[in-house]
Amino acid sequence: MNDSTSAPGRPAADDSLTQPFAGASPYDTYVRASVLNTLQHPLTEAPDEMGFVVTTQVMELWLTLIVHEWRTASTAFAKDDLDAAMDALTRSRRALSALNAAWAPLASLTPAQFNGFRAAFGQASGFQSAMYRHMEFLLGDKSASMLRMHRGDTAVHEALSETYREPSLYDEVLGFLHRQGLPVPDEVRERDVTDPYRSDPGVVEVWRRIYSGPQHHPLLALGELLTDVAELVLRWRYDHVMVVRRAMGAKSGSAGSTGLAWLEQRATRPVFPELWEARGGV
Numbered sequence: 001m002n003d004s005t006s007a008p009g010r011p012a013a014d015d016s017l018t019q020p021f022a023g024a025s026p027y028d029t030y031v032r033a034s035v036l037n038t039l040q041h042p043l044t045e046a047p048d049e050m051g052f053v054v055t056t057q058v059m060e061l062w063l064t065l066i067v068h069e070w071r072t073a074s075t076a077f078a079k080d081d082l083d084a085a086m087d088a089l090t091r092s093r094r095a096l097s098a099l100n101a102a103w104a105p106l107a108s109l110t111p112a113q114f115n116g117f118r119a120a121f122g123q124a125s126g127f128q129s130a131m132y133r134h135m136e137f138l139l140g141d142k143s144a145s146m147l148r149m150h151r152g153d154t155a156v157h158e159a160l161s162e163t164y165r166e167p168s169l170y171d172e173v174l175g176f177l178h179r180q181g182l183p184v185p186d187e188v189r190e191r192d193v194t195d196p197y198r199s200d201p202g203v204v205e206v207w208r209r210i211y212s213g214p215q216h217h218p219l220l221a222l223g224e225l226l227t228d229v230a231e232l233v234l235r236w237r238y239d240h241v242m243v244v245r246r247a248m249g250a251k252s253g254s255a256g257s258t259g260l261a262w263l264e265q266r267a268t269r270p271v272f273p274e275l276w277e278a279r280g281g282v
């Protein structure tokens with residue numbers, strides 16, 4: 001039976017769809033699947049390593065999208081374009097949900113399964129993920145020491161340095177709120193944006209005021225969207241802690257940290273702190 005002959009109950013393959021292309025298919029030219037699918041190189045025969053590599057790569061891709069959307073949102077806030085900013089933040093919220101769902105293949109890895117390939121990747125650790133640091137810097141969690149490890153990789157270092165020097169997404173939100181007439185303190189707006197963002201009582205009051213106002217106000221919708229984003233980031237961190245606890249208990253990390261204890265402490269780092277603090281005063 002050739003391709004164009006239909007089997008009973010099956011639609012006929014359409015000859016016009018299956019004509020050969022002169023080179024790569026338009027799909028591959030656009031998506032670069034043939035490049036993407038050559039990037040998985042497990043170092044052992046351990047059955048769980050491929051899932052570990054693919055999951056980590058998939059997470060890197062979601063991080064790339066989230067960073068892209070937050071940059072789009074930042075640019076929109078700088079132009080006082082709330083609609084465009086909300087659209088980008090909404091897309092980032094979906095990407096964050098997908099990022100968190102990507103834990104599934106690793107969620108029940110046992111210590112023996114993880115040990116099957118752990119030694120092979122040596123000092124490699126997600127701690128060295130530059131895209132994760134872009135994400136943290138955009139949240140306002142700036143850190144010069146997190147830049148240092150990338151000095152030997154010029155392109156990565158330059159790109160990350162730029163995100164480090166630029167105002168964060170949250171800085172742009174606060175600038176926007178100020179231009180909307182809300183009393184964001186001068187010392188917050190004029191702060192050195194390379195310092196890690198710290199909660200400010202004046203900004204708590206700004207959000208408290210927004211949350212005490214009309215329930216369908218666009219700025220309250222913005223507060224809720226940012227709270228969703230913060231919650232999803234915190235959930236990623238907690239899920240990571242849970243995966244680590246299951247796969248390696250309290251052993252030290254491949255980058256050299258104490259492992260679980262270090263991650264548990266990192267997981268509590270605030271994301272948009274005033275949005276949480278303001279709720280207690282409404």
Ligand code: HEM
Pocket residue numbers: 055056059060106109114124125126127128129132240243244247248252253254255256257258259260262263266267
């Ligand atoms: C079995 C799975 C995993 C284990 C056991 C694990 C373990 C660890 C440990 C122990 C650390 C602390 C740093 C160190 O000393 O290495 C760490 C950090 C980190 N890991 Fe994982 N990890 C896993 C999967 C992943 C995946 C799939 C990603 C996705 C990219 C990831 C991203 C990160 C990031 C971004 C950090 C730094 C967190 C921070 O700076 O607060 N990890 N991981």
